[in-house]
Amino acid sequence: MALTKLDKASRIAIKDCMGAKKKEKILVVTDENKNEIGQSLYQNALDLGHEAFLLEMKSREYNGEEPPEFVAEAMKMADVILCPTTKSLTHTDARRNASALGKRIATFPGITKDVMIRGLNADYKKIAALTLKLTKMMDKTKNIHVTAPNGTDITMNIEGRKTIPSKGLFHKKGESGNLPTGEAFAAPVEGKSEGVFVADGSFAVIGMLKTPIKIKVEKGLATEISGGKEAKQLIKMLEPFGKKGRNIAEIGIGTNDSVKLSGMLLEDEKKMGTVHIALGDNKSMGGKINVPIHVDGVILKPTVYFDDKLIMKNGKLLVSV
Numbered sequence: 001m002a003l004t005k006l007d008k009a010s011r012i013a014i015k016d017c018m019g020a021k022k023k024e025k026i027l028v029v030t031d032e033n034k035n036e037i038g039q040s041l042y043q044n045a046l047d048l049g050h051e052a053f054l055l056e057m058k059s060r061e062y063n064g065e066e067p068p069e070f071v072a073e074a075m076k077m078a079d080v081i082l083c084p085t086t087k088s089l090t091h092t093d094a095r096r097n098a099s100a101l102g103k104r105i106a107t108f109p110g111i112t113k114d115v116m117i118r119g120l121n122a123d124y125k126k127i128a129a130l131t132l133k134l135t136k137m138m139d140k141t142k143n144i145h146v147t148a149p150n151g152t153d154i155t156m157n158i159e160g161r162k163t164i165p166s167k168g169l170f171h172k173k174g175e176s177g178n179l180p181t182g183e184a185f186a187a188p189v190e191g192k193s194e195g196v197f198v199a200d201g202s203f204a205v206i207g208m209l210k211t212p213i214k215i216k217v218e219k220g221l222a223t224e225i226s227g228g229k230e231a232k233q234l235i236k237m238l239e240p241f242g243k244k245g246r247n248i249a250e251i252g253i254g255t256n257d258s259v260k261l262s263g264m265l266l267e268d269e270k271k272m273g274t275v276h277i278a279l280g281d282n283k284s285m286g287g288k289i290n291v292p293i294h295v296d297g298v299i300l301k302p303t304v305y306f307d308d309k310l311i312m313k314n315g316k317l318l319v320s321v
Contacts, residue, residue: 026042148302202263213227245280
């Protein structure tokens with residue numbers, strides 16, 4: 001029987017991205033909204049000769065909410081874990097604990113069939129090489145300065161923070177990241193980000209932005225959020241989490257030239273030529289803030305400096321491999 005495009009994408013995820021070996025156990029964690037993709041990953045894992053397991057849970061309410069304890073325990077027992085879910089499991093203790101045991105994990109938050117097919121039909125060797133090059137550059141950087149025509153002008157200190165390459169190839173023990181992927185990201189030092197950033201592409205949970213969201217940042221916290229209905233939606237979303245929810249949690253640079261701006265953060269933040277800044281949890285990336293929310297906003301046409309070095313101008317990445 002001929003493989004569908006979704007089957008092909010699932011096999012790329014299992015074989016190429018995760019580098020799954022024949023004897024490795026594969027666990028797929030999904031929910032009622034994403035079970036078509038979950039079923040595809042599970043069935044293709046079986047067809048490729050793996051012992052595979054499928055767990056479907058009720059979808060979580062927000063990104064970073066813990067899965068049931070039963071799921072968290074199962075994640076510790078498999079070798080490769082694939083999580084196509086409505087809300088992200090990336091910034092959860094369940095994911096962190098499984099990673100600490102050496103499990104290789106790919107999270108697919110909010111994934112759709114189209115995004116799965118488009119995002120996994122990419123040259124991940126090239127994406128990995130570019131992501132690793134940016135990572136090395138960021139690791140030598142003290143301050144990242146981002147400006148954009150939309151009014152963005154923010155400086156974030158990342159000194160001493162380890163940059164994480166979400167390169168799409170998770171072959172070593174304990175490696176994890178999103179699929180589809182392609183970004184280099186770090187957690188700015190708490191209390192040291194200053195300026196304004198304006199998300200004008202998309203925002204996690206909210207989707208494509210009709211009206212840009214302007215966020216004033218003082219001493220590492222989002223102190224003012226303004227714009228239209230979407231800004232009010234973001235304020236309401238952050239409200240239960242207090243100051244921790246307003247922490248400047250991440251600065252990330254997209255390295256995937258196969259994806260497009262779709263309103264789905266999983267895809268949008270990976271788009272080459274964009275930058276994203278997140279609020280909330282940064283514990284998963286070496287920071288000190290542990291809060292069950294992590295939401296990113298995408299900035300279009302950014303100009304980016306690593307200290308005094310220009311690495312992106314008006315959305316054109318000046319680093320190549």
